[in-house]
Amino acid sequence: MSTGESTAVVVGGASGIGLATVRALLAEDHRVVLADVNAEGAQRIAAELGDRVTPAVLDVTDEASVAAVFEAAAGARTVVNCAGLSLPGPIVDLELSNWRTTVDVCLTGTFLVLKHAGRHVADGASIVCIASLNGRQPGTGLAGYCAAKAGVLMLVEVAALELAERGIRVNAISPGLVDTPLVAGISLVPGLTAEYLENTPLRRSGRAEEIADAAVYLSSPKAGWMTGSTLDLNGGAHLRRYPDVLARVRAMAEPPA
Numbered sequence: 001m002s003t004g005e006s007t008a009v010v011v012g013g014a015s016g017i018g019l020a021t022v023r024a025l026l027a028e029d030h031r032v033v034l035a036d037v038n039a040e041g042a043q044r045i046a047a048e049l050g051d052r053v054t055p056a057v058l059d060v061t062d063e064a065s066v067a068a069v070f071e072a073a074a075g076a077r078t079v080v081n082c083a084g085l086s087l088p089g090p091i092v093d094l095e096l097s098n099w100r101t102t103v104d105v106c107l108t109g110t111f112l113v114l115k116h117a118g119r120h121v122a123d124g125a126s127i128v129c130i131a132s133l134n135g136r137q138p139g140t141g142l143a144g145y146c147a148a149k150a151g152v153l154m155l156v157e158v159a160a161l162e163l164a165e166r167g168i169r170v171n172a173i174s175p176g177l178v179d180t181p182l183v184a185g186i187s188l189v190p191g192l193t194a195e196y197l198e199n200t201p202l203r204r205s206g207r208a209e210e211i212a213d214a215a216v217y218l219s220s221p222k223a224g225w226m227t228g229s230t231l232d233l234n235g236g237a238h239l240r241r242y243p244d245v246l247a248r249v250r251a252m253a254e255p256p257a
């Protein structure tokens, strides 16, 4: 595996925002370790993108696999953690296992990435964690995801304090709705995307490349005085309210009489 001053590790790099971040970092002349639980995807994409991309398999909920990736990439100067998922449902019906999976991947996974990246990155490195608009804006049916992402925002602040003595900067990006496989289900719920966009001043969803560009900026010397911060990238959606996801899902299940 390539290591050195320009190595970046993108966790969750096989899809969506992570894949766009891999491409954006390559364009900035980084070598990239593309780490994902999706081994086939990581290997296929790395083969497509060329020999400056090294695939790695890791599950952010499995400490040994997270540790192994960061040990192998010791000295990396850039880490972007994009791994995430959401298993939705109303609190009163939400299976504990679904709550745990969401919190494990989004929150505990971020902790494990910070722990092992923090041990092995170079002094002066940058770590970026992809949080969410839902870290500050509640959405019905999204209890585990909202709670986990709110936790990520605080975790980033604590990590920024602890790692500052080595010059390591830790920041978060909180995207609003971005067109990726993660949110493909939203378009299946009538009216949900429209309600979201009505509450987005700039009236559109985001592109993965826009989040990737922000991750590149945060990882660059241009953001050298920025740590413990969150970039809200959502077309202004944080200024209004989140759509009522459960009401839309229930309306779909119970057509009007």
Ligand SMILES: NC(=O)c1ccc[n+]([C@@H]2O[C@H](COP(=O)([O-])OP(=O)(O)OC[C@H]3O[C@@H](n4cnc5c(N)ncnc54)[C@H](O)[C@@H]3O)[C@@H](O)[C@H]2O)c1
Binding pocket: 011, 012, 013, 014, 015, 016, 017, 018, 035, 036, 037, 038, 058, 059, 060, 061, 081, 082, 083, 084, 085, 105, 109, 130, 131, 132, 133, 174, 175, 176, 177, 178, 179, 180, 181, 182, 183
């Ligand atoms: N798409 C959006 O609208 C949106 C909005 C806000 C925040 N986010 C956040 O952005 C991040 C990227 O999401 P995306 O939209 O690109 O989703 P995505 O589903 O396209 O990509 C997520 C990637 O994470 C990987 N992953 C999932 N579980 C993992 C695990 N246990 N270990 C390692 N890798 C794992 C997946 O294999 C996939 O490659 C997530 O943290 C998500 O919560 C997305």
